[in-house]
Each structure stands twice: as structure tokens, then as C-alpha cells.
Amino acid sequence: MILTGKLAFKNLIRSGLKTWLNALALSFAFVLIIFYNGMIDGWNMEARQDAIEWEYGYGHLRNAEYDPMDPFSIQDGHGILPESYRKNLTPVLVWQGTIYPQGRMMPVLIKGIATNQKTVKIPSGVLNTSTSEYPVLLGRKMAESAGLKKGDPVLLRWRDKNGTFDAVEVTVAGIFETNVPFVDGGQLWMSLKTLQEMTGLHDEASFYIANEAYVPERIEGWTFVDQETLLKPVTDLINAKKYGAAIMYLLLLAIGLLVIFDTQAFAIFRRQKEIGTHIAMGMTKREVIRMFTVEGAMYSIFATVLGGLYGTPLFIYLAKNGISFPVSGDTMGIIIAPTIYSVYSVALIVKTFLLLVISATLVSLLATRKIAKMNPVEALKGKAL
Amino acid sequence: MNEKIIIIENLVKRYPMGETEFTALKNINLTFDKGEFAGFVGPSGSGKTTILNILGSLDIPTEGKVVVEGKDVSNLSEKASALLRKEHIGFIFQSFNLLPVYTVFENVELSLLLLKKSAAERKKAVTAALEWVGLQDMARKKPPQLSGGESQRVAIARAIVKKPNIVLADEPTANLDAENAHIIMQTMQKLNEELKTTFIFATHDEKVMRYLKRKIHLQDGRVSKDEAMETKTVQS
Numbered sequence: 001m002i003l004t005g006k007l008a009f010k011n012l013i014r015s016g017l018k019t020w021l022n023a024l025a026l027s028f029a030f031v032l033i034i035f036y037n038g039m040i041d042g043w044n045m046e047a048r049q050d051a052i053e054w055e056y057g058y059g060h061l062r063n064a065e066y067d068p069m070d071p072f073s074i075q076d077g078h079g080i081l082p083e084s085y086r087k088n089l090t091p092v093l094v095w096q097g098t099i100y101p102q103g104r105m106m107p108v109l110i111k112g113i114a115t116n117q118k119t120v121k122i123p124s125g126v127l128n129t130s131t132s133e134y135p136v137l138l139g140r141k142m143a144e145s146a147g148l149k150k151g152d153p154v155l156l157r158w159r160d161k162n163g164t165f166d167a168v169e170v171t172v173a174g175i176f177e178t179n180v181p182f183v184d185g186g187q188l189w190m191s192l193k194t195l196q197e198m199t200g201l202h203d204e205a206s207f208y209i210a211n212e213a214y215v216p217e218r219i220e221g222w223t224f225v226d227q228e229t230l231l232k233p234v235t236d237l238i239n240a241k242k243y244g245a246a247i248m249y250l251l252l253l254a255i256g257l258l259v260i261f262d263t264q265a266f267a268i269f270r271r272q273k274e275i276g277t278h279i280a281m282g283m284t285k286r287e288v289i290r291m292f293t294v295e296g297a298m299y300s301i302f303a304t305v306l307g308g309l310y311g312t313p314l315f316i317y318l319a320k321n322g323i324s325f326p327v328s329g330d331t332m333g334i335i336i337a338p339t340i341y342s343v344y345s346v347a348l349i350v351k352t353f354l355l356l357v358i359s360a361t362l363v364s365l366l367a368t369r370k371i372a373k374m375n376p377v378e379a380l381k382g383k384a385l
Numbered sequence: 386m387n388e389k390i391i392i393i394e395n396l397v398k399r400y401p402m403g404e405t406e407f408t409a410l411k412n413i414n415l416t417f418d419k420g421e422f423a424g425f426v427g428p429s430g431s432g433k434t435t436i437l438n439i440l441g442s443l444d445i446p447t448e449g450k451v452v453v454e455g456k457d458v459s460n461l462s463e464k465a466s467a468l469l470r471k472e473h474i475g476f477i478f479q480s481f482n483l484l485p486v487y488t489v490f491e492n493v494e495l496s497l498l499l500l501k502k503s504a505a506e507r508k509k510a511v512t513a514a515l516e517w518v519g520l521q522d523m524a525r526k527k528p529p530q531l532s533g534g535e536s537q538r539v540a541i542a543r544a545i546v547k548k549p550n551i552v553l554a555d556e557p558t559a560n561l562d563a564e565n566a567h568i569i570m571q572t573m574q575k576l577n578e579e580l581k582t583t584f585i586f587a588t589h590d591e592k593v594m595r596y597l598k599r600k601i602h603l604q605d606g607r608v609s610k611d612e613a614m615e616t617k618t619v620q621s
Contacts, residue, residue: 003498006498274482279470
């Protein structure tokens with residue numbers, strides 16, 4: 001095996017430019033696979049981090065009736081969590097309402113949050129320092145769609161727990177910037193206490209956001225949804241994009257592999273005399289096949305070296321400076337930062353390298369298995385195929 | 386008594402040819418002693434190359450028995466047959482069959498690599514073999530940079546570097562001019578005399594025939610004459 005490897009290496013190195021051109025074609029696939037996956041991994045990492053910091057914390061303890069995905073029952077899911085269970089939890093009460101910016105009617109999801117919380121990045125402390133009677137917070141995108149600025153008053157109408165309509169004029173006490181559309185679009189944040197008073201749901205909450213120190217326990221009428229379960233849709237969505245785009249780089253890989261197949265298949269035809277000579281000198285056909293297969297597989301190693309040469313500076317640049325996206329996340333309905341910083345893990349590079357080596361080996365084996373059927377006497381004359 | 390290195394008994398070789406068969410060798414019976422300098426001579430299609438290929442275990446007999454170095458080549462597995470070639474047989478081809486991307490040194494070294502000899506052993510043996518053929522100064526050159534005569538001398542060095550018991554040479558001078566043909570034949574004659582290597586040729590070249598100590602005439606796949614020649618060394 002070492003000998004065939006040495007001979008294969010020598011054959012490739014001595015073939016000069018042809019070898020490097022083939023390796024270059026394959027290296028494009030290598031670099032693109034790492035580039036794209038690194039970008040997706042970076043996006044995934046940022047999106048997960050943003051979702052944790054802004055929305056999920058370390059899990060949600062939900063009222064058993066609360067289903068954030070069901071607009072018809074969203075107001076039914078609330079209750080009083082016994083005081084002894086509230087350690088390391090931030091309460092949030094969710095209620096439906098309507099605002100009337102410049103006289104337009106705009107349905108909103110009112111979220112009351114404890115103003116002294118530090119579990120998520122919603123700047124709820126602003127609600128404490130505001131001098132307005134009904135201070136509220138809006139995300140930038142929500143503020144833009146409602147045409148509201150900091151300090152603007154707006155009429156808020158809602159129905160209390162008995163179904164009675166009520167309305168007050170709230171003031172935009174702050175506008176926050178976030179990449180997470182699920183805490184921004186169509187939402188209005190206010191003090192939990194105020195919302196509880198407005199709705200008559202004293203001491204009640206729809207769900208609680210857990211912090212790092214929270215230890216889940218069984219509580220009747222409440223369900224704990226852990227961080228991974230909450231993040232699953234985010235990861236699934238990003239992975240779906242990852243697999244979709246895989247078609248693009250797999251096509252490029254296929255072109256690279258086709259080049260190797262072509263080169264090796266042609267080499268078998270062109271180097272029949274060489275094959276015959278190797279057999280005459282005492283190599284078995286299996287050893288000759290192995291030598292040619294290793295030759296093909298070595299293209300992938302050369303491609304990795306070449307790809308590393310021009311890919312590494314690119315990857316370092318992208319990891320440091322990121323890639324800016326002109327389309328913001330709210331229009332795409334996904335968590336996406338304006339700049340994505342690619343993440344290139346050792347596992348990603350090793351996996352890509354192995355994919356390249358295995359596929360190049362298989363393709364090369366496909367091309368060289370004709371040797372098994374070669375008559376050595378005819379091969380020596382160059383007439384075996 | 387001379388050691389029999391090759392024994393051929395009732396050798397028949399047939400090739401399929403459409404729906405019929407072509408008989409290339411018909412009932413050949415021969416033996417070769419160690420150190421012979423013999424050759425199959427005859428016109429094209431007489432079966433010279435076929436018999437050489439069978440002796441080299443590159444092909445198998447249809448009928449009969451061919452024993453080379455004590456091994457019946459008709460019953461050898463592919464691995465055993467490769468081992469026989471690797472350890473005991475050297476080949477010289479009409480078109481040299483040198484590997485173009487390797488240097489002269491590497492071409493000669495290849496058979497020692499297959500025998501898993503150490504780097505020091507390889508260097509010593511290759512240097513000696515190149516000296517034998519007078520190409521010690523061309524070790525770093527590649528085959529495309531060599532003349533036909535030089536290429537064939539490299540092929541000879543490659544064949545003898547592992548000190549095989551048998552060297553099979555198929556039309557070794559066919560691509561060479563008269564002067565180079567004589568140089569090649571003298572080189573092989575010297576090797577035969579000094580190393581006691583058995584040389585068996587397939588040729589229809591008069592220049593080669595002059596050097597042979599035994600001429601086996603083939604005619605339509607049969608041995609028509611087997612003659613021992615004078616044993617003097619031929620000078621060009």
C-alpha cells in the first residue's frame with residue numbers, strides 16, 4: 001500500500017500542470033462547501049444566540065393552555081404560578097389588543113414583562129424610568145410599520161378578562177433594535193403589572209422565561225419547554241436552507257469528480273503499456289488498480305492543499321469581517337443578522353476533506369476497474385482496450 | 386549436469402478467432418539450461434512472442450506443461466505468477482516500455498521497489514546496473530531525452546538490476562540501428578557470461594541471431610530446427 005501510494009504520488013507530481021489543473025477544479029468544490037457551510041453555521045450560531053438572548057432564555061415555563069401558535073386560544077392560556085416556583089423565572093403575560101396610529105387600526109400582541117428582569121434583552125428597565133402613565137416599548141420594525149417614534153402617543157384598545165372593551169393612550173417610551181422578528185413585528189411591550197391591571201388578571205402570566213439557574217420541576221397546569229425544543233424551529237429552518245443549497249455545491253463537486261473520472265479513464269487508455277509493464281515487472285492487477293485509484297484519490301489531497309492556499313485567507317477574512325446581507329430578517333421571516341460571521345470548525349473541514357477523498361477514491365476506482373479485465377500481453381502492446 | 390531452468394512439454398496455445406480457433410503453438414517440447422543464451426527465430430506469426438509470453442507467465446498454455454523455475458505456469462494464481470515475474474524474470478521489450486515520467490534511475494529502481502529492497506540496496510544495485518550498460522551519467526535523464534539505443538540499455542538495466550535467473554527479450558533490437566543493436570547484444574552477452582543469467586530472445590533480426598548460442602527455429606507454431614551455435618563471443 002505504501003509502495004503504490006509512493007508510485008501514485010510520483011506519477012501525479014511528475015505529470016505537472018495537468019495534475020494541478022485537475023486538483024484546482026476539485027478545490028473549487030472544497031472551498032465552496034466549506035465557505036457555504038461555514039456561513040450557514042455562523043448564521044445558525046448567531047440566530048440561536050439571538051433567539052436565546054431576546055426570546056427564549058433557557059426555556060419557557062408555559063401555562064398548559066397557552067399555545068403561542070394558536071391566535072384563537074392565545075388569551076386562554078394564563079394562570080397564577082405559586083410563588084414558591086417563581087425563582088429564576090421572568091413572567092410574561094400575552095394579550096391581544098389594537099392600536100390606532102394616525103387613526104389606522106392595527107392589531108397587536110401586547111406582552112407584559114417584569115420591568116426589573118435581566119433574563120432577556122428586552123429593555124424593560126426603560127418602562128420603570130419613563131414618566132408616562134402607560135409607557136410601552138416597540139421594536140424598530142414595528143415602530144416603522146406603525147409610523148411611531150419615541151415619545152409618540154398612540155391609542156391602545158383591548159378587552160379585559162370579562163370581555164369588556166377599554167382603551168388608554170400609551171406612550172412609546174423606547175424603541176429597541178433586534179434581529180429576532182418574533183419579539184418585534186406586531187408586538188407591544190409594557191409593564192407586566194400594568195397589563196395585569198388592565199386585563200384584571202392579577203398576578204397571572206402566560207409563560208415564564210427561565211434563566212440559566214432555573215431547575216425545571218413538575219408543576220401542575222404548567223409545562224416546561226426546554227431551550228433546545230424552543231430553538232428547534234430556528235435550527236430546522238436554517239438546516240433546510242443548508243440542504244437546499246447543498247445541491248449547488250454538490251453539482252460543483254460532481255464536475256470536479258467528473259474531471260477526475262475523465263482523467264483516470266483516459267489515463268487507463270493512454271497508459272496501457274505502462275500498466276502492462278507494471279504487471280510484467282511483478283505487480284498484480286489488483287496492485288495496479290490500487291495504484292491508479294490512489295492516484296485519483298490523491299487529487300483530493302492536492303485539491304485540499306490548493307483550496308487551503310487560496311481559501312484560508314478568504315475564510316479568515318469572512319470570519320473576521322462577516323458577510324453583509326442587504327435583506328433584513330423581518331422581510332424573510334427568519335432570524336438573520338445584518339452581518340453574518342462565518343464559523344469554520346475543524347469538524348467541518350475534516351468532514352469536507354473526507355467527503356472529497358471518499359468521493360474521489362470511488363470515482364477513480366470506477367474509472368480504473370477496467371484494468372481487472374486487461375490482458376497483460378495486449379496491454380504491453382497498448383492494445384488491451 | 387546442467388540445471389534445467391525451463392521445461393516445456395507438449396505445449397499448445399490456441400486463440401479464439403471468431404467462431405474458430407487459431408493455433409499459435411503446436412506441441413512444443415523444449416528445455417533450457419541455466420545460463421543459456423538462446424533465441425526463438427522465425428518469421429512474423431510463427432509463435433515467437435507467444436511462447437515468450439507463456440515463459441514469462443504473462444499468458445497461459447491451452448494444453449501441455451510449462452515449468453519455469455520449478456513452477457508450472459499453467460496452474461499459477463495471479464499472485465503467484467506475479468511473484469514469479471517479480472523475483473525471477475526480467476523483460477526487455479521491442480518498444481522499451483520505459484515509464485516516461487520517471488528518470489532513468491527511477492525506471493531501473495522500480496523492480497527493486499517492488500521487491501521491497503532498502504534505499505541503500507536499491508541505490509547500490511541501480512548504480513551497478515547502469516554501469517553495466519554504460520549509462521551511469523544519464524541517471525537523472527528521463528526517457529524522452531534518450532536515444533533508442535540508450536532507452537533499450539535502460540530497459541536492459543531494469544531487467545537485470547534484480548539479478549533475475551531469466552531475461553526474456555522480445556525483439557530487443559527491432560527499433561534500433563545496426564550500431565546500437567550490436568552494443569545492446571554485446572551488453573547482454575557480457576551479462577550472460579558474467580552473471581550466468583539465462584537470456585531467451587524472440588527475434589527475426591539477423592544481427593541478434595549472430596550472437597545466439599542456441600537458435601530455435603519456429604515455423605507455423607512448430608519447432609522446425611533447434612541448433613546449437615558456436616560458443617565464441619561475437620565482436621561487432
